Amino acid sequence: MSTETAIRARGIRKSYGDLEVLRGVDLDVASGSIVALLGSNGAGKTTLVRILSTLLTADEGTATVHGFDVGTAPADVRRSISLTGQFAAVDEMLTGRENLVLVARLRHLRTPGAIADDLLARFSLTDAGPRRAATYSGGMRRRLDIAMSLIGDPPVIFLDEPTTGLDPQARIEVWDAVKDLARGGTTVLLTTQYLDEAEQLADRIAILHRGTIVQHGTLAELKRLLPPTEVVHVEKQPTLEEVFLSLVGPVPHHEESS
Amino acid sequence: MTAYALADTRALTGRSLRHILRSPDTVVTTAITPIALMLLFVYVLGGAIDTGSGGSYVDYLLPGILLVTIASGVAYTSYRLFLDLKGGIVERFRSMPIARSSVLWAHVLTSVVANLASVAVVVAVALAMGFRTGASVGAWLAVVGILALFTLALTWLAVIAGLSAKSVDGASAFSYPLIFLPFVSSAFVPTDSMPGPMAWFAEHQPVTSIVDTLRALFAGQPVGGGIWVALGWLVGILVLGHVLAVATYRKRIG
């Protein structure tokens, strides 16, 4: 892993009206690493990803992606990134293959057809390729969505909850694709609700809570934050879930739970 | 803008033209209401209308019907734009290094193609109903040019509506007044048959000058100074609509 910083955020603040979502987020993502951003529903993960991918302007603070400032050089940032948003953004009227070809053409690549066929194969969509995306299951749509993001090999990739709604097999396919990317030197910032996903994939984990990154480190570092288990006769590693819950408190499933 | 703006617009226009090809019903639906109006006016009301022109009523009527076709057809453009915004595909395009303007231009160009296709359907029906024209090739080109300009002008208004709409219905509701305008113009009856204030409005609103110009072109008559009034309106609405649409896009999308 190189020590270069692919994503650097400093003091990012963002409010929607009176609702302060981000209150000074600092984050560094080393080039070629995978960082998982954890946080409860509504913590602001999507907001942060949208700011870093130039879709949203921060109220305060600065961020650079691949060395370019998101505020002053958004076009350069866009050339360096690719985003898979939280909700699949595919064109349902087009076939899976046409979706891929379209993105390849918009990225001005030479052989859009070959690129599309290759990605269809990588994401087990070859058979579905000639069918309209409207006929796809949720998981197939998600895989197509992620495949569209890989076109053009951008050095930095944002994945907002890439595996939500996928079956275990499809999840593993996505994980493998993400690991491949990192092996190839791509920097990945992904958000997830699944702690095991963060454990599986991420070199480092950042926890977003009450508008700031409350912890950022490797899984081992985060696990050390918990006091060792007191009962001696059961040898048990704290899971990331326990670390997460102890840091953010019990998940506030307020309205529904009572 | 980027050197790729044209290539991007071409790729995105290809995409939305595919949408049209895969839902040809939108082209047909656009043509149905104007065709029904044409049948109604020609076969039911036409006998009682004195245009004072001597020609057949369908010849008199067609230019206005074509404008009604386009005015209702552009609603599909707002609709498609609204769905794109809602479906998140616009977000995807925005996070990519593509020329921002190409997203709008693709919808606008597609609108011109789709509306001219609907217009062709309506003209075919009119021909079957006895519409005849002695227009030269040059006059036909002028007719197509004016209709394309009219489509462009209304499409930019449709873009504003699609960008600002909160619901699917809201996205297309803006076209109702546009469809209504030809009724208060020289499209169906001569303006001098209307009461004073109404006649004044009809004579000074854009549709009348456009309809009169199209009618003269179809009839192979000189268009006179009216064409400049028509072009003035068209270019004026086009420029204003474009400026407002781009401003709305910036505000909504950044």
Ligand SMILES: Nc1ncnc2c1ncn2[C@@H]1O[C@H](COP(=O)(O)OP(=O)(O)OP(=O)(O)O)[C@@H](O)[C@H]1O
């Ligand atoms: N456009 C908006 N207008 C007003 N409030 C918003 C807007 N977008 C997000 N919010 C609010 O900001 C907060 C953070 O939202 P965000 O989508 O970033 O959270 P998240 O961490 O991605 O949540 P989830 O895990 O549910 O996807 C939420 O309370 C949300 O309601």
Ligand SMILES: [Mg+2]
């Ligand atoms: Mg989210």
